[in-house]
Amino acid sequence: xxxxxxxxxxxxxxxxxxxxxxxxxxxxxxxxxxxxxxxxxxxxxxxxxxxxxxxxxxxxxxxxxxxxxxxxxxxxxxxxxxxxxxxxxxxxxxxxxxxxxxxxxxxxxxxxxxxxxxxxxxxxxxxxxxxxxxxxxxxxxxxxxxxxxxxxxxxxxxxxxxxxxxxxxxxxxxxxxxxxxxxxxxxxxxxxxxxxxxxxxxxxxxxxxxxxxxxxxxxxxxxxxxxxxxxxxxxxxxxxxxxxxxxxxxxxxxxxxxxxxxxxxxxxxxxxxxxxxxxxxxxxxxxxxxxxxxxxxxxxxxxxxxxxxxxxxxxxxxxxxxxxxxxxxxxxxxxxxxxxxxxxxxxxxxxxxxxxxxxxxxxxxxxxxxxxxxxxxxxxxxxxxxxxxxxxxxxxxxxxxxxxxxxxxxxxxxxxxxxxxxxxxxxxxxxxxxxxxxxxxxxxxxxxxxxxxxxxxxxxxxxxxxxxxxxxxxxxxxxxxxxxxxxxxxxxxxxxxxxxxxxxxxxxxxxxxxxxxxxxxxxxxxxxxxxxxxxxxxxxxxxxxxxxxxxxxxxxxxxxxxxxxxxxxxxxxxxxxxxxxxxxxxxxxxxxxxxxxxxxxxxxxxxxxxxxxxxxxxxxxxxxxxxxxxxxxxxxxxxx
Numbered sequence: 001x002x003x004x005x006x007x008x009x010x011x012x013x014x015x016x017x018x019x020x021x022x023x024x025x026x027x028x029x030x031x032x033x034x035x036x037x038x039x040x041x042x043x044x045x046x047x048x049x050x051x052x053x054x055x056x057x058x059x060x061x062x063x064x065x066x067x068x069x070x071x072x073x074x075x076x077x078x079x080x081x082x083x084x085x086x087x088x089x090x091x092x093x094x095x096x097x098x099x100x101x102x103x104x105x106x107x108x109x110x111x112x113x114x115x116x117x118x119x120x121x122x123x124x125x126x127x128x129x130x131x132x133x134x135x136x137x138x139x140x141x142x143x144x145x146x147x148x149x150x151x152x153x154x155x156x157x158x159x160x161x162x163x164x165x166x167x168x169x170x171x172x173x174x175x176x177x178x179x180x181x182x183x184x185x186x187x188x189x190x191x192x193x194x195x196x197x198x199x200x201x202x203x204x205x206x207x208x209x210x211x212x213x214x215x216x217x218x219x220x221x222x223x224x225x226x227x228x229x230x231x232x233x234x235x236x237x238x239x240x241x242x243x244x245x246x247x248x249x250x251x252x253x254x255x256x257x258x259x260x261x262x263x264x265x266x267x268x269x270x271x272x273x274x275x276x277x278x279x280x281x282x283x284x285x286x287x288x289x290x291x292x293x294x295x296x297x298x299x300x301x302x303x304x305x306x307x308x309x310x311x312x313x314x315x316x317x318x319x320x321x322x323x324x325x326x327x328x329x330x331x332x333x334x335x336x337x338x339x340x341x342x343x344x345x346x347x348x349x350x351x352x353x354x355x356x357x358x359x360x361x362x363x364x365x366x367x368x369x370x371x372x373x374x375x376x377x378x379x380x381x382x383x384x385x386x387x388x389x390x391x392x393x394x395x396x397x398x399x400x401x402x403x404x405x406x407x408x409x410x411x412x413x414x415x416x417x418x419x420x421x422x423x424x425x426x427x428x429x430x431x432x433x434x435x436x437x438x439x440x441x442x443x444x445x446x447x448x449x450x451x452x453x454x455x456x457x458x459x460x461x462x463x464x465x466x467x468x469x470x471x472x473x474x475x476x477x478x479x480x481x482x483x484x485x486x487x488x489x490x491x492x493x494x495x496x497x498x499x500x501x502x503x504x505x506x507x508x509x510x511x512x513x514x515x516x517x518x519x520x521x522x523x524x525x526x527x528x529x530x531x532x533x534x535x536x537x538x539x540x541x542x543x544x545x546x547x548x549x550x551x552x553x554x555x556x557x558x559x560x561x562x563x564x565x566x567x568x569x570x571x572x573x574x575x576x577x578x579x580x581x582x583x584x585x586x587x588x589x590x591x592x593x594x595x596x597x598x599x600x601x602x603x604x605x606x607x608x609x610x611x612x613x614x615x616x617x618x619x620x621x622x623x624x625x626x627x628x629x630x631x632x633x634x635x636x637x638x639x640x
Contacts, residue, residue, distance in 0.1 A: 030054050033465075033479070033486065033500040036429075038421040040359035040493040045416065046112070046424050052486045052498075054506065059478035059487045060602025062442055062572045064453050065635075066463070066481050067512055070438025073339070075456065076226075076379045077116030077174050078370075078427035080386035080405050080419070081343075082166070084120070085394050087158035088128035089387045089408050101406060101414055102162070105386065106169035112424030115172055115432050117163070118342050118382050121179035121214055123192070124232070125242030125398025126385055129154070132192050132243050132396060134183045135217075136210060143185045145206050152217045163223045172432045176227035176316075176342060176382075177214070178276055181243035182207050192243040193397075197251050204251075208258035215263070215270050226269075227340070229276040229316055230255045235285040235299065236277070241397025249296055253308040260311025271313035273340055275300040279322025304334050314338030317378070323445050324372035331377040341373040345384035346403035346419050359493065361403065361418035366468040366495045367452060370422050372445040374436055374454040374466075381426060383419045425497045429464040430456045437463075438512075440537040440633065442572030443470045450538065450572035451477045451490075461502030468495050478604075481506040510565060510637035517558035520634075523551060532631040540571050540632040543621075547579055547629045551621040555634060556589065560615045563636040566595075568605045568619060571632025576603075580623025583607050585614035592618060599623065611638075 032051040037044045082090075090098050104111040120126075122134035136150045144150075152160075167173050181192040186203050189195035197203055207230075215225045234247035247255075256272055263270055281297040289295040296302060300315045314337040317327055327339045346361040365383075373381045385404035392402050405420040434456040443452025449471040456464045469475045469490040476489040479498065484506055490496055500506070515533060522529040522541055531539035533555055543551055570577040577600040584592045595609045621629055 031484065031500060031503045031506050033498045035488070035496060035498055036425065037490070037494055037496045038362065038425065039491050040362055041355075042358060044494075046421055046428075052488060054481065054484035054486050056484055058602075058606075059485060061476045061478050061487060062451060062574075063440070063478040063480055063485065063569075063604040064451070064465070064467070065440045065567075065604075066455050066465070066479070067438030068457055068508065069512060072436040072438075073377050073379050075374075075430055075432060075434045075436065076340070077114075077172075077432050078381050078423050078430070079114040079116040079118070080383040080423065081118045081120065082159060082162050083124060083126040083385050084159065085126035085128050086385050086387040086404065087162055088394060089389050090162060091158050092389075092408060093412070093414070097412070097414070101387070102165055102169060104416070105405065106166045106173065108170055108428065112420065112428045113170055114166070114386070114423065115170060115427050116174045116176065116380050116382055117166065117386075118176040118178060119159070119163070120232075121177050121211070122181065123243050123396075124180045125239070126388075126395050126402075128394045129396070134179070134181065134192065135214060136183045138183070138185055140184070140190050144183070145202065147206070147210060147213055150210065150213050150217075152214070152221065156221070160218075160221050160223060164221075167223065174226040174432065175223055176229070176273070176340075177218070177225045178229045178232045178342070179211070180232045181245050183210065187245065193241065194238060194244060194246065196246045196248075197255070199251070204254045204258045207255055208262050211259055212262045212266055212268070215268055216266065219268070226271065227273050227313070228270050229273045229342075230259065231276065233277045233318065234275070235281055235296070237285065237288040239398065248293075249299055249302045249306070252303060253306040256308040256311050260308070272311050273314055273316040273342075274303045274312045276316040276318070276342060278318045278320050279324060279326035282321040300330055301333060304337060309337075312337065314340060314379075316340045316342040318342065319344035319368065324368060324376040324378075325445075327373065327376040327378055338379055339377040340380045341369070341378040342380065342382045343384055344369050344382075345399060346417065347399065347401045348403065350401070357403065358418045362422060362495060363468070363470070363493050365419060365422040366425075367443065367447065367470065368445045370426050370495075371441075371443075371452050371454045371466060371468055374426075375441065381423070383423060422495065425466055425495050429497050429499050431458045431460075433459045434464070439465065440569065442537050442632070443468065444538050448538065451475055452538075463500055465498040466496070467498065469493060482508050510639055513561050513563050513636035513638050515557050515561065515636060518555055519558070520553060520555045522553045529553065532634055535633065537569055537571050537632045540573065540630045542576065543629040545628065547621050547623065547625040547627060549580075549622050549624065551629060553619045553631055555617045557615050557617065560587070560613055561636060562611065562613045562638055564609060564611050564639045565637040566607045566609070566617065567633075567635040567637065568600070568607065568631060569633040569635065570600075570603045570605075570630050572603070573630050574603070575627045576630035577601075577605065578619070578621055578623070578629050579625040579627075580621065581605075582620045582622050583609075584618040584620065585612060586616040586618070587614055589616045592616075597622065
């Protein structure tokens with residue numbers, strides 16, 4: 001809804017407004033968005049629906065407002081891992097079927113265009129080998145400081161040919177590498193499973209040289225390594241029968257301090273990522289902390305405060321404890337360091353049906369991995385295995401309920417799992433080099449039954465918008481780009497991607513006026529007045545009582561601001577908009593003058609006023625309703 005009437009008096013300074021561009025010729029077709037949808041019942045699987053046209057009308061539904069001027073992180077890619085197990089599964093297929101599977105994964109046109117792979121350096125729990133391995137294994141009791149036994153021959157059989165084919169299918173593919181364990185001779189206990197690096201400068205140096213040797217070997221094999229972490233899940237002290245290493249912050253910092261200069265001296269452009277573990281320290285990892293030692297629950301913060309931080313490009317995260325907001329917290333503490341999300345496996349209970357597994361994985365990954373990580377500064381979103389067989393293997397220790405993007409069945413057929421579609425809704429449409437842009441989103445990673453979204457501007461100027469309906473029932477919403485919008489209804493639990501090319505008719509005619517430091521109070525106080533100015537449409541102030549004349553929301557902008565529009569967004573709780581309202585402004589918080597008044601008919605109300613300078617705003621209810629009054633966001637705009 002847009003309100004055009006405005007009454008202004010002398011207490012608020014009125015400035016001349018710039019001219020508004022003329023409308024487009026009526027005969028020209030309106031801009032259109034293409035639409036792809038996946039539903040939890042598998043009725044649609046990345047199915048392209050009829051396109052939808054942008055129009056000049058206004059919707060009463062919750063409205064996703066795009067803000068291309070609000071730019072966040074640059075995107076590296078979306079994908080999974082060609083583990084040793086995945087490679088073995090793909091090689092069970094005949095050449096033609098294997099090529100078809102690879103195209104479905106990596107070809108940006110014929111498939112989903114997987115654009116980032118995270119590769120184990122040596123063995124993980126997902127190996128088809130009879131024994132776990134690294135690239136420099138020697139008999140127990142022996143050492144190899146000269147790395148004379150180093151070899152990547154194991155990977156030449158299946159893994160590297162698949163990686164080379166993947167890079168040919170998608171030349172923009174990036175590769176990250178992560179070791180699950182250093183060679184056993186470098187560790188206490190002389191085992192790949194558990195233990196720590198020996199606390200010896202010679203060991204730190206040898207391990208750094210080992211990793212450089214790996215990067216060089218892979219580069220010579222045609223697979224350059226773009227990113228490298230030094231230990232998978234360094235706080236997982238007791239892995240279940242598979243390689244793992246307890247690596248405290250001081251040891252990871254020592255390895256990185258040795259590794260960084262060696263990579264640079266070798267002329268390698270590989271960037272180092274730290275941590276590579278969960279959003280929060282898992283309770284089991286806290287309990288397993290050796291007596292007298294600190295559990296280091298702030299591991300990534302401590303690592304970025306060490307001298308080794310100068311060699312660290314950023315931090316990698318996994319999904320198995322905590323929630324994506326941890327990445328925003330780290331970004332706020334270290335804004336110059338990047339954030340990458342690098343592992344999350346689908347899984348299931350022993351009695352879950354295929355239908356339950358697909359629905360549960362699709363909706364959880366949509367909320368947390370595809371949208372949740374991207375809205376919390378991640379430059380990548382990576383699942384675990386790219387392919388497994390119908391038993392969830394092969395694997396040697398570790399997870400026995402994991403799922404991949406593809407599943408190979410005993411009859412030789414290959415099915416696409418929920419992870420294929422969640423990754424596909426991003427990888428196929430969000431190109432490497434894209435930038436996340438601002439968009440109002442009403443859902444949460446913890447589930448609140450609302451519409452949740454994330455938006456990107458691609459290098460070619462096109463826009464990709466990923467939307468998930470958290471609710472089990474269909475939900476209608478609108479999407480606004482510039483001064484045009486469209487309305488759409490998604491089935492319950494569905495995931496959709498909308499794309500449209502650059503079009504000057506969708507360009508913004510209004511510039512957002514940022515209000516950092518703004519504060520809000522309300523009468524009645526209701527629920528969390530500050531939520532109305534936190535820039536997050538998934539939070540809200542609510543009156544906590546039926547609407548009555550005289551209820552007020554007062555905002556101190558923290559400084560004088562110039563604006564031409566005030567948008568009052570009531571968020572995703574349908575019906576919680578003001579049945580009648582009055583907008584007032586003040587320069588001193590004492591003398592108030594009315595700017596406009598009206599009645600809302602939907603969730604988003606735009607109040608256009610002559611150019612105004614003010615520090616305080618007040619929205620007052622002027623009508624009664626049995627519905628509560630909610631304000632999720634108040635936004636200011638200024639015309640170009």
